[in-house]
Amino acid sequence: MPVVIVRAQKVADPAGLLEAIRVRLADSLQGSPANVWAQWAPPSAVSDGWTEEPGYRVIVTIMADPRPEELVARGLSAVGEAVAEQLGIPTTSVWVHWQDLPPKTKWTGGVVR
Numbered sequence: 001m002p003v004v005i006v007r008a009q010k011v012a013d014p015a016g017l018l019e020a021i022r023v024r025l026a027d028s029l030q031g032s033p034a035n036v037w038a039q040w041a042p043p044s045a046v047s048d049g050w051t052e053e054p055g056y057r058v059i060v061t062i063m064a065d066p067r068p069e070e071l072v073a074r075g076l077s078a079v080g081e082a083v084a085e086q087l088g089i090p091t092t093s094v095w096v097h098w099q100d101l102p103p104k105t106k107w108t109g110g111v112v113r
Contacts, residue, residue, distance in 0.1 A: 001108075002029070002064035004038040004079065010056070011087065014040045020082045025062070028078035029071055056089050060096040065103075072098050 004021055011017055018038040026033040046057065060079055067075075076096050084091045106113055 001035050001037065002062055002075070004036065005061045005063075006038065006040045006058065006083065007043050007060070008040065008056075008058040008083075008087065009042060009046065011040055011042070013086070017083070017086045020086050021060075021079055024078040024082040025075055028074040029067070056087070056093050058083055058087065058089070058094045060094065061099060062096065063099045063101050066100040 002025060004018075004025065006017065006021070018040060019033075021038045022033040022036040026036050060083060062075060062079060064075075076098055080091055080094045080096045083089075083094045083096070104112055
């Protein structure tokens with residue numbers, strides 16, 4: 001089950017953003033949106049050091065079981081494009097990374113998995 005955390009300051013429609021992420025990520029991984037969790041976590045402060053291209057920035061973390069490189073690339077692209085479209089910002093303002101969660105590194109449903 002992928003878990004996605006979006007760190008963005010201004011989101012007019014958080015529910016719409018998260019639903020778009022869930023649907024697009026699930027589709028890219030050939031799964032169900034019901035198996036994707038997504039959260040919006042507005043940062044309390046931002047300092048990114050990107051002086052050559054000032055503007056709005058979004059950081060997205062996808063945490064999930066390890067998958068083949070091709071599926072990870074599709075998932076990263078799907079989420080990045082969904083975020084850019086939903087927020088009306090260029091894809092260059094979205095930074096997405098995938099964090100593998102190997103077996104026995106998560107606790108859910110009262111069980112280490």
